Amino acid sequence: MFSSRTRSTRRGNTSQVERHSILKYPHRLNFYDRPPIDDITIEEFETCALDRLRVLAEIESSFVRNRPWDELKSIALEQCKTYLPLNASSATAQPIDAERKKDHIGHFVLRLAFCRSEELRRRFVKAEMALFRVRYDSDDAIEREEFLNSRDFDWVPVPDDEVKMYNAELIAAASSYRDPRDRTPLDTQKYYKVKWTRVPDLVEKRRVFLKAGMAYVPMREQSSIVFQEFQTNLEKALEMTAKALPRLDEDTRIVPILDNLSQGFLAGVSSEWTASSSSGNGDELTADMIDDLSKKHFPMCMRNLHECLKRDHHLKHFGRLQYGLFLKVLGLSIEEAIAFWRKSFSNIPDDKFNKEYRYNIRHSYGLEGKRANYAAKSCQQILCNDQPGSQDSHGCPYRHFSADNLQTALLSLYSSQGLTAGDLPEIMSAVKQNHFHVACTRVYEITHANYGVKKGEGVGGGESITHPNQYAAKSRELEKAKVDAIKTEMKGDVDVIMS
Amino acid sequence: MAATEEITPELMLAFYRRLYPFKSIFGWLNHEHAPTRLFTHREFAFTLAGDVYLRYNSFSNAEELKKQVCALNPTRFEIGPVYSARPRDKKTVRPAAFQPILRELVFDIDMTDYDSIRTCCSDAAICNRCWVFISVAVRVLDAAIRDQFGYKYLLWVYSGRRGIHLWISDKEAMELTDEQRRALVNWMTVIQGGSQMHKKVNVRLGTRPLPPSIQTALEPLAETFSELILADQNCFESEEGWKSLLHLVPDQKIVAELTKQWERDPDRSSEDKWDDLKAQVKTLSKGSTQRNLLMTAIEDIILQYTYPRLDAEVSKHRNHLLKAPFCIHPKTGRVCVPVNPTTIDQFNPEEVPTVGQLLRELDKVAAGAPDENTEHHSDWEKTSLKPYVELLDKHVSSLMEEVRRSKRGADLSW
Incomplete structure (x- = not known):
């Protein structure tokens, strides 16, 4: 009051x-x-x-x-x-x-x-x-x-002599990320001292100076403490x-x-892509169809994993997880999944496969351990969680490949579907601005142009790619529609002849 | 490298019975002499022969743990978090009442993450030369955690083959949530990006100065860079080596120039090539944007080749299990001994005692002077395991002292 x-x-x-x-x-x-x-x-x-x-x-x-x-x-x-x-x-x-x-x-x-x-x-x-x-x-x-x-937020203003003592570090911490247009002088800034555990978000992005467990939070970042407290x-x-x-x-x-x-x-709001159509349409997926499907319908992250798997006859843990769950939601049954991985890991002896991998595959199908029905990873999860280490091949190529590797990979994977070197600058500019899903959506549009997909249309109605399974499912729908159309046309022809 | 002798179950059992320092391990996990929740609610997981994995074991005290270890004779065992209930009662309590609450903050550095840069060995192999990568990482990480986060009770443990673990037992570190752990790990992580990403250091915007924590680490690393990367490992000698160096140079003209020069003269050493690169940068006018860009690129290259590479997943979750100190590495037979970070430079992984060697030492002592004292649990004193157990005991007693002090402080406040 x-x-x-x-x-x-x-x-x-x-x-x-x-x-x-x-x-x-x-x-x-x-x-x-x-x-x-x-x-x-x-x-x-x-x-x-x-x-x-x-x-x-x-x-x-x-x-x-x-x-x-x-x-x-x-x-x-x-x-x-x-x-x-x-x-x-x-x-x-x-x-x-x-x-x-x-x-x-x-x-x-x-x-x-x-x-x-x-x-x-x-x-x-x-x-x-x-x-x-x-x-x-x-x-x-x-x-x-x-x-x-x-x-009372329990923050301690940093005394002037301490600000002076760590002046160089404080300024370096502040200037390493701030907006170049921001011209406010840095050395007159006020600071608050809190335990670092209260501002994990600032620590994560290295936006503060840390000493002996205390974070020196500039006045401007005060809100971070408030939100964390909330x-x-x-x-x-x-x-x-x-x-x-x-x-x-x-x-x-x-x-x-x-x-x-x-x-x-x-x-x-459902945040998970659930494939309702793939199971109902009668054609069961089998292990040996995957290679063919991957060339026609998979988004780049999955095609990359598939190619790595073919090349190395192995994938590391997160790669198996990302690809395995994707295949599960695509409609691959547990028996076929085991057959698929068994065949792919051709350098691995049977007993090692049974011991080390079979359990994990069954686990991801909810048949072992806590029997959870794991959803396939969405783009957001692939982009943000479990960053690939230096030996890994999972992740999102648009984000985790260097620019030249990405361009080479795009051409080698998708040129058969109509992607040309002329399309690259547009894709790369989206990547550069960190709009990875835009880049992926654009590749979808280009590679599905022969189904009549136009630029800006995305997977229908301008919707962009937010899930690898959405990419694959929409791509398969397009193909099915086309096949059906041809069938009815042929049937029409037959009818004409009959009459 | 590995001891060629076979590690038999008999050998393992004798090791657990006579040498394994259960009491020290108990003290280290428990922080006090009388058993607390820190020990009784702690998960132990055993790996038995034939890859049988037993999770959610827990024990009331050190003797019970020893009894079970001797009964199961595992090839190794791992330590997990302190749960809100006893792990062995997991099946009888509600899932919500069984949550990990406390856990040492742990780090794992493994030589495999250095495979793309080390030239002396690959895969499981490790030699004295590549150990330098680990000792550099230990120095940087140890200093950063003590100085920036103020933690004091750090225990470094050699993993038995090609890596090293760090366990931090400070009260605040034990209490960190998964979110806070993730933040801390990301603060420490500088090398990022998969095998398809050339530039793995992206810690600043454009040519801005480095964040102060990384700047502090850079100076000693620059020295390491010339000794380890240029001189010893000679990373840029091979064509593959210098090509990956040039991938990190953001100036196409210089890259073309150097490619031409180095293709002509394939025997140029890494040191010469590095000097070539620096000479090229010096031709650019001082203060120009292009020169600044290259100067930051050079700093980033030094970081990419020398900054600690962490296995981040291990540290981020409280419920991650990590192999207990003093276990035997099943492939090498070496004991996972604690390491003093201040003398890490002199640590030689090949001098770490193996289980066979320790038991032979013990036999010799027994043959020399038949001992009427049959107390088994202090037999380690008669072997070369002694300095390592003493290192842990010293760590434990200072940790216990701290806990006692803070408890007394709390009592006084009433």
Whole structure:
């Protein structure tokens, strides 16, 4: 309360002082430390939660579609405006307190709904984090400062003599990544000292100076501490809620609502590509069809793995995992998969194969160990997780090949399908800007031009490649459609002759 | 390189019975004298003959562990995390109540990651010359972790053949989450990119200065570079060698020039070739963008050839298992002994005792002076294993001292 009053007096607006002092929620941002304690109707309980869920679901789908942060931000703000408006304290004409109360209640209801499993908790935290970031970024600078002052973040300002002592390192750490257009002088920067474990994201990107376990965080990166704090708090709170949930049996009306909410989140956006068509169409995949299929339908990451496998008669662990799961979802049965790998690993004696590889193949089909049904890796997972080591051949060629190797590989793998050296500059420029999926989509368009796929069309309706199995499935669909078309045409001819 | 004698189950059993320092290992994992959760909730995994793998074993104390090890006589065993319940009860508790909570922060450096640059050996082979790669990596990593992260209780352990492990037992390091581990590993990782990527060092934008942590490491590495890469390993002598060097030079004119020169004179040594490259860079005018670009490329090349190459997956997850110190490497018969990082330069992997050698030493002692004292567990004192066990014991006692101090501190605060 104190801080908001000083600000208002600074503005010299006495009517606002009164208004502010009666606000129950003085800040637009909320760390959700305290649960709401008012009485609310069951309808309110549900609508607050549903409206918030709409926003969160949109955020999550943006993640899945790999939208850049700016786009995600504008989409989230748009959604918020409709379902969950939250205005700055200066917007006196708006029902600020009511908005903030709705935000507060919605958050806590969803906590109840999403604390139940590890998976739900993880997704909820991720979406809530993004929402908090969007709001934090769009908050009025002065109001944000007030919000930060209202809470103890336990950061220690670095004393001047220490800044002087490590001046060279601090400047080097800051200048190694900053925007070249940023001309603010570096040596007048203020720093905060926190345990490095509180800012793992900054450490990961080497954006801070580290000494004896303390990270020297520049003022500009302060937000990173705030977000990390928000995440840690929420994770802890969710776990506590999960433990307390079994004792929540006071009201039988609440549990069905909560069930409904968590269902909605699950069904809303599917992040996994599931091949529904490939199993139903009757033609079973066999081990010896793979080589042929790979030449016609596989995206580059899989073709590369296939070629490596043919050349070396072996793939390292992550390569087997990436390729094996892809083949599984493509429709290769477990028996055929074992036959395929057995034949491919031709230098490996039978007993070694049975001992070291058979288990792993069966494991990936959910027949061993914890019997999980593993999904094939999406582009995002291939791009971001399990970076290839110096001897590995998995990963995304568009990202993990050097430019000249990529060009050579593109020509040797796809020239038979119509890719020419003239197409390379366009593909390479997408790669250079780190738009790896754009490059992959473009290659798809070029190599499927004879099926009538045009530039910008992607795998249909402008959709880009987000999953290797999507690439392969769409490619096979195109071929099937063409074959069917020829068949009907021929049948038509036969009919004509018959009559 | 390997001891040619066969490692029989009898040999292994005698080693476990008489030599393996169970007490020291217990102290190292437990941090205190009386058994705590750090030991009782700890996973042990045994590899038996015929590749049988037994996971989720746990024990109440050192004697129980020793009894089981002697009963199963594994070819080796591994140490996992501390779980929220006893690993042996895994099947009876809810999955949610069985989570890894604490774990030493571990690192694994393996010679195979250096196969693309070392010229003396390949695959499983290791010699004194390629060990220099490892000792450089140890020096850099040891200094960085102590200085930047402030950890104090680092135990380096020779893996028995061609690599080295690091176990960090500081309380904060034990408590790191997987996410924090990943962040730390990425902070330390400089060499990235698969076999198809020539340039594996991408730690800065354009010609900006290096991040300070890497800059600090660069100076000693530059020295290593001329001694190890240019002189000893002579990495750029072969055509393949110098071609991969030229792949890292971002100036097509210089590359063409040098290719011509080196093709004419195939016997030019690596040192000469490196001087040729530097001379070419000096022809560019000072302060020009092109010269700056090449200067940063030269720094990046030094890093690519000398900076520690980590097996990152090992460090990122709390539930990763890692071979216990003092196990026997099944191929070489050598003991996985602790190594002092300050004298790593003098460490010779070929001088590490093998299991056969140790037992022969023991036989000699027994034959010389028949001992009425039948206490088996301190038999290591009579063999060349002694200095290594003492190294671990010293590490353990300082670790225990620290834990005692912090406990007393906590008590006083009441």
